[in-house]
Amino acid sequence: MAKQVFKKIINNRNLIVEHGQLAKQASGAVLVRYGETVVLVTATVSNKVSETDFFPLTVVFQEKLYSVGKIPGGFLKREGKASEYGTLSARVIDRALRPLFSENFRNEVQIIINVLAVDNDSDVRIASLFGASLALGISKIPFAGPVAGALVTVDQQQDIIANPTLEQLNNGQMELIVAGTADAINMVEASAKEVPEATMLEAILVGHNIITELVAFQNEIIAKVGQPKMAVTLFTVRPEITDYVENNYAAKLVGAAQIREKAIRNEIIENLIADALENYPLAKEISEKEQQRLIVELKTALYDVIRQEVRRQILIDKTRLDGRQLSEIRLLTSEIDILPVVHGSALFTRGETQILSVVTLGALGENQIIDGITDEEGKRFMHHYNFPPFSVGEIRRMGPPSRREIGHGALGEKALLQIIPSEKTFPYTIRIVSEVLESNGSTSQASICAATLALMAAGVPITAPVVGIAMGLIKENDNYSILTDIQGMEDHLGDMDFKVAGTAQGICALQMDIKISGINKIILEEALLAAQKARFQILDNVLATIAAPRSELAPTAPKMKTFMIPVDKIREVIGPGGKMITVIIEKADDVKIDIEDDGQVTIYHKDYAAIMKAYELIKAIAMPVEIGSEMTGPVVKIEKFGAFINLKENVDGLIHVSKLAEKRVEKVEDIVQLNDIVKVKVLEVDSKGKIKLQLVEVLSKK
Numbered sequence: 001m002a003k004q005v006f007k008k009i010i011n012n013r014n015l016i017v018e019h020g021q022l023a024k025q026a027s028g029a030v031l032v033r034y035g036e037t038v039v040l041v042t043a044t045v046s047n048k049v050s051e052t053d054f055f056p057l058t059v060v061f062q063e064k065l066y067s068v069g070k071i072p073g074g075f076l077k078r079e080g081k082a083s084e085y086g087t088l089s090a091r092v093i094d095r096a097l098r099p100l101f102s103e104n105f106r107n108e109v110q111i112i113i114n115v116l117a118v119d120n121d122s123d124v125r126i127a128s129l130f131g132a133s134l135a136l137g138i139s140k141i142p143f144a145g146p147v148a149g150a151l152v153t154v155d156q157q158q159d160i161i162a163n164p165t166l167e168q169l170n171n172g173q174m175e176l177i178v179a180g181t182a183d184a185i186n187m188v189e190a191s192a193k194e195v196p197e198a199t200m201l202e203a204i205l206v207g208h209n210i211i212t213e214l215v216a217f218q219n220e221i222i223a224k225v226g227q228p229k230m231a232v233t234l235f236t237v238r239p240e241i242t243d244y245v246e247n248n249y250a251a252k253l254v255g256a257a258q259i260r261e262k263a264i265r266n267e268i269i270e271n272l273i274a275d276a277l278e279n280y281p282l283a284k285e286i287s288e289k290e291q292q293r294l295i296v297e298l299k300t301a302l303y304d305v306i307r308q309e310v311r312r313q314i315l316i317d318k319t320r321l322d323g324r325q326l327s328e329i330r331l332l333t334s335e336i337d338i339l340p341v342v343h344g345s346a347l348f349t350r351g352e353t354q355i356l357s358v359v360t361l362g363a364l365g366e367n368q369i370i371d372g373i374t375d376e377e378g379k380r381f382m383h384h385y386n387f388p389p390f391s392v393g394e395i396r397r398m399g400p401p402s403r404r405e406i407g408h409g410a411l412g413e414k415a416l417l418q419i420i421p422s423e424k425t426f427p428y429t430i431r432i433v434s435e436v437l438e439s440n441g442s443t444s445q446a447s448i449c450a451a452t453l454a455l456m457a458a459g460v461p462i463t464a465p466v467v468g469i470a471m472g473l474i475k476e477n478d479n480y481s482i483l484t485d486i487q488g489m490e491d492h493l494g495d496m497d498f499k500v501a502g503t504a505q506g507i508c509a510l511q512m513d514i515k516i517s518g519i520n521k522i523i524l525e526e527a528l529l530a531a532q533k534a535r536f537q538i539l540d541n542v543l544a545t546i547a548a549p550r551s552e553l554a555p556t557a558p559k560m561k562t563f564m565i566p567v568d569k570i571r572e573v574i575g576p577g578g579k580m581i582t583v584i585i586e587k588a589d590d591v592k593i594d595i596e597d598d599g600q601v602t603i604y605h606k607d608y609a610a611i612m613k614a615y616e617l618i619k620a621i622a623m624p625v626e627i628g629s630e631m632t633g634p635v636v637k638i639e640k641f642g643a644f645i646n647l648k649e650n651v652d653g654l655i656h657v658s659k660l661a662e663k664r665v666e667k668v669e670d671i672v673q674l675n676d677i678v679k680v681k682v683l684e685v686d687s688k689g690k691i692k693l694q695l696v697e698v699l700s701k702k
Contacts, residue, residue, distance in 0.1 A: 004225060008217045010034075010210065011163040013122055015217070017134065019225050028139025028227075032131040035122025038067075039115055041131030045141045046108040049233055051289075053296045055101055056108040061090035061128065063373045067118045073371045083372045087406050089113075092149075093129050095513050096179035096187040097136070100144040103515075104234040109141060118373050120166040123151045129179060130214055137222040140230040144517065146222070147186065148214035149179040150207035154192075154199060160206045166375065176200075176510075178207035182215040184518020191414035194464070194506035197528045205521060237297045237304075241280075245301040249276055253302060257309045260322040262352050262440050262488070263393065273302055307493045314474045314481050314490075321489060322351070329469070329485045329534055334449070334545040336457040343557040344458020346545075348450035350538075351487065352440035357450035359458040361557045362429040363592040363604045380429045381420050385409035385447055391439040392488075408444040409434070412468075415448050415501035415509035416455075419462040426461055427562055427594070427602045441487035442470035448501050448509075453542060458557065459550040465542050466508050468501030469534040471527045475516060482527050484534045500531035504539060558592070558604040561611045566689030567599045569622035580621070588614035624651045625682045625691055632699060635676045638668050645680055645693060653691035655680060660695050676701055 003021040007014065016033040023029035026042035050056050063086045065072050065079060072078055082090070093111070101109075113128045129149040136143040153164045153172030161168055169175060174192040178185060185208055192200065249272055256272065259265040276298050286294065313319050318326060330351030339345040344359035367380040385408045389396045401409075412434065420430065432454060434447035445468030452465045472486035473496035483490055491497050495516045501509040553559065565573065573595065574581045585591055589610040594602045601618060603611045625631065625647055637644040642656040655678075660671040672678060677700045680693040 006217070006221050006224075008213075010213060013163065015130075015214075017131075017221055019138065019221070026135075026139075027141055028135035028137070030131050030134050030138070032127045032134070034119075034127035034130070036117060036119035037122040037124050037127050038117040039113055039124065039127050039131050041114075041128060041135045042112045043132070043135035043139050043141060044110050044112075045139070045230070048107070049235075050106045050108050051292055051296065052106065053299060055098070055103060055105050057094065057098055057101065057111075058109070059090045059094040059097070059111045059113070059132070061086045061093070061113045061115070063115050065371070065373065067115050068373045070371070070373075083370070084406055084410065085370075085372050085374055085376075087403055088410055089125050089128065091403060091407050092125055092177060092179075092187070092189055093132050096129055096147050096149060097132060097143075097145075099186050099514050099517060100147055100181070102142065102144075102234055104236065105142060105232060106235045107232060109136075111135070115373060120375055123163070124373070125149065125177060126151055126163070130218070134218050134221060137218055138226045140227045142229050142232055145181065146215045146218035147179055147181050148211045148218065149177055149187075150210035150214075152176040152178065152203045152207045154195060154203060158199060160199075160203050162206055162210050174200075174203065176203050176207065178204050178211070180208055180211050180518050182212050184520060185512075185524065186514040186516075186518040188510055188512035190507070190510040191417070192502075192507050192509065193418050194503050194508060196506045197525075197532055200507050200510065201521070201525055201528060204524065235296075235300075237301045241294075241297045242301050244280060245276065245298070245305060248279075249302060250305050253305045254309045257306050257313075257321065265321070266393075269302075269306065273299060276302060306489075310489060310493050311474050311476070314483065315476060315479055318481065320483070321487065324485075326481055327484045327530060327533070329537055330487075332538060332541040334453055334541055336453055336546055341556055343554045344454045344456075344460070346450050346453030346457055348446055348453060348542075349438075350442070350446050350449075350485065352438055353443055353446050353487075354436075354438035355443060355446045355450040356435045356437055357447060357454040358433050358435070359451075359454045359460065360431045360433075361458065361460075361553070362431070363558065363560075364423065364427055364429055364594045364602060365592065366429045380423060381413070381417055382431045383409050383413035383416055383447075383451060384431070384433045385412060385436070385444065386433065387436045387439070387443065391436045391443075408447070411444050411499065411509055411511050412448045412451060412501075415466050415468060416451055418508040419452075419455075419464050419466050419503065421461050421463065427560060428460075428558075428604075430455075430460065439488065441491055442468075442485065442499070444468070444511075445470050445499055445501060449538060449542060453545060456546045456549040459553040461549050464503040464505065465539060466501055466503050467535055467538040467542055468499060468509070469531050469538060471498040471500065471531050471534075472496055473498070473519070473523065473527070475519075475523075480523065482523070482530055484530055496527075498527050498531070500528065500535065502532075502535055504536065556606060558606055559608050559611060560602055560604045561608075561615055562600060562602045563615070565595075565599045565601055565618065565622035566685065567597075569689055570595055570597075570599060573601075573618055573621050584614055584617045587617060593618075622689075623685065624648055625653070625685065627682050627685060630679060630681050630696060632677060632679050635672050635674055635678060638672070638674055640668070643668055643672050645678060647680075647691070651691070653680065653682065653693040655693045655695050659683070659693065671695070672698060673701065 006017040013035045018031040028043040133146045176190040179187040256268040333349045335347045432451045448468040472483035472494045497513045499511045591614045592604040633646045636646045679696040684692040
């Protein structure tokens with residue numbers, strides 16, 4: 001197969017696709033060069049139909065540290081498990097691709113993205129999504145694409161910038177990834193600095209304009225090198241099974257779908273499913289493989305009845321499973337100080353969704369170190385999210401955080417990061433852990449609410465409280481209903497999960513997933529405004545619980561003192577091989593000390609007396625004199641511009657000739673002589689440790 005090259009310029013950057021040379025045994029493979037970012041994307045499909053009851057799509061985002069000229073850290077010196085950035089990138093791509101496959105397609109599909117070179121001005125996620133869609137488009141895999149993505153930000157003047165450089169992104173008010181087809185938007189992911197809804201909507205639409213160009217480019221390539229699509233057997237429920245469910249269980253399932261309490265409703269539905277499996281004619285006389293197929297078909301048919309009833313209630317009756325109106329939020333309760341000892345804690349409950357969030361404060365040196373392909377080397381703020389099986393009344397194996405847990409934690413972190421005080425204002429590492437205790441929809445947004453409460457209870461001076469809400473959509477043709485505060489079954493059976501978090505001023509984080517092919521501007525705008533109204537209601541509840549961050553930290557939280565020392569004294573404070581700083585730490589009851597390159601020192605300890613002891617020890621080395629104090633000492637050197645005074649061992653200060661007397665002094669020796677004992681006042685200690693003095697009086701002549 002001959003190599004073919006396709007080129008296009010997008011926002012002043014070259015977008016080059018190479019096909020036919022690499023990875024030729026994959027179902028589809030493309031090398032994408034976007035600026036100087038290079039990714040090899042492959043798409044492969046199984047010829048066998050899976051026995052699962054869902055479409056088995058896997059997206060693998062493989063970060064290679066050679067792509068940014070790094071050697072991996074640790075002992076093994078090779079890439080290990082996916083980083084958080086890799087996991088989140090894979091989720092973004094998966095969420096954009098998945099709606100464009102038939103839900104009844106059961107052949108396993110695997111997308112592998114090999115990141116080969118990274119130019120931080122040309123976002124690797126945009127190149128990867130483009131490559132994934134194109135690899136599918138030219139392959140034999142049935143796919144209703146193309147789909148593409150765009151990165152958008154807003155600058156300080158509120159101008160929207162599509163596909164920004166890294167500098168523009170870092171200085172911008174927003175990081176927005178929007179994905180979609182030529183006709184509609186199907187995925188949005190954003191972090192923003194309290195951006196208004198109207199600006200967010202405009203930015204999404206600007207992103208979609210770029211997407212239409214990228215989709216058109218893909219269509220050109222597919223027309224030239226695309227393969228015929230494979231013949232597949234889509235999953236269908238046999239008519240006799242559908243009839244069996246309709247005749248024996250439909251009425252009971254409709255009744256169950258109208259029960260408001262989740263636990264009771266789920267128990268009745270599970271019992272009906274078990275009964276249907278037990279009593280299906282000849283179920284025990286077929287092979288094990290046929291039984292597995294039967295179970296999948298029966299469950300599908302049973303849930304189809306529930307799905308149709310729930311959607312009918314919402315679209316036609318305008319009522320919901322729990323009897324709420326479409327725009328109504330479930331009962332809200334908030335509490336703080338749930339736990340002793342910890343630095344801050346809060347419990348937030350919305351209906352049958354409940355989150356416990358706990359704040360821990362630490363020294364800046366305890367920040368997270370990041371070894372990845374982005375320019376981020378570490379972070380001082382972390383939000384982690386845990387979803388144990390008991391939260392939904394289930395039993396399952398527990399292990400490392402799942403992709404979903406990492407994704408939900410990161411979404412909350414994006415929202416909360418916008419209100420976290422700067423390192424200079426609040427020099428702490430901050431970790432929040434949100435534990436899901438009960439789940440019936442929108443735990444990610446409830447964790448943001450609980451975390452905000454916990455931060456204020458911990459005394460972290462956040463700039464504003466942030467809260468979140470999840471919106472849903474039920475759509476049949478042109479008829480649709482937007483739902484506020486969706487619960488679990490509405491999410492599972494609906495067409496959209498639209499999460500919006502923000503302050504009273506604007507949006508801080510946004511995530512939208514669509515199960516249908518996409519939505520238009522009208523629905524998007526309506527959902528944003530409904531989410532804003534809901535946020536204000538939740539914000540009232542949070543502020544009624546705690547109106548502002550506490551003025552003091554918890555007794556168990558580390559206290560801190562920050563001060564500056566001369567830069568050239570840093571080495572003396574640390575000492576050779578760190579010996580001096582070790583001695584200071586031991587003498588001051590194991591305090592923690594962070595020293596920055598600019599001379600900023602921060603001391604941490606739960607006991608303020610220990611902090612002050614360390615402060616005095618450091619001050620004795622780096623700041624031997626105190627501004628404003630009066631000291632005595634001999635004149636040790638005279639120059640035309642002034643006299644040097646020895647204040648203590650190895651510490652001299654300068655009296656400039658202009659500071660020897662109130663009147664003009666022609667010659668230094670007219671006022672002081674070498675070895676005179678004088679009293680001086682300390683005026684200033686500059687960043688290099690130089691001490692400036694003023695003569696008070698001459699005590700004795702030598």
